[in-house]
Amino acid sequence: QQQVKQSPQSLIVQKGGIPIINCAYENTAFDYFPWYQQFPGKGPALLIAIRPDVSEKKEGRFTISFNKSAKQFSLHIMDSQPGDSATYFCAAAKTSGSRLTFGEGTQLTVNP
C-alpha cells in the first residue's frame, strides 16, 4: 500500500523558476511531514518539515504548503539555482511512531 504519493516524477526548470513538487497522503494519523534533498551517492538531507497545525512554513528559499482537508502538501523552491538539481523526497510520519514513509521522489533539474 503506497501511503505517500509524490508527483511529478521529474521536473525541469530554468534558473530563477519556482519548481513545485506535490505529495498526497492517506493515513490521517500522520502528523509530521518533512522534505528531504538527495544528491547522487549521498544520503537524504532534511530540508524543511511541517506539522498540521500550520498551513505554510518557509525556510530560506524553501516553502511547504499544507492542506489538511485535502491530505496534500507541497514544496516550493523560490529562485531555483542549478545547485538545487537533486532528487527531492516527501515523507510522512506519526510523531508517536518511528518510521518515515517516503514518496517515490522527484528528480529536479535546474538549467542555467
Place this chain on the structure above:
Amino acid sequence: DTGVSQDPRHKITKRGQNVTFRCDPISEHNRLYWYRQTLGQGPEFLTYFQNEAQLEKSRLLSDRFSAERPKGSFSTLEIQRTEQGDSAMYLCASSLVAAEQFFGPGTRLTVL
C-alpha cells in the same frame, strides 16, 4: 564532523556471503533507524532502536537480516547468505526528537 557516519561506504560481495555494516549516530541521539533504498525509489524502513532496545521491525527485514545496538550507541546491520536482491543502499538515521531524522551517507551494497 558530528553527523551520522556509516562504514563501509561501498561493499561488493558474492552471493551467499555474509556482510555487516556499521552506523554511528549523532552523539546525543537515542533513536536509531535503518532504511533500504533501491535505485529510483524512496527509502524503505527496516528497523528502529531506542537506546539499545529494538522496538520495531519491518516485514522487509527477513530472517537473514539482524540488527543490534549493544550499548545504545553505534549499531550494526548484518545480512546473512546475501542474495542479488539485497543489492541496495543501506541508510542509517538518528534522531533526538521523534520523527526528525538525520541520515548518514549510506552503504552501497552490490551482490554479484
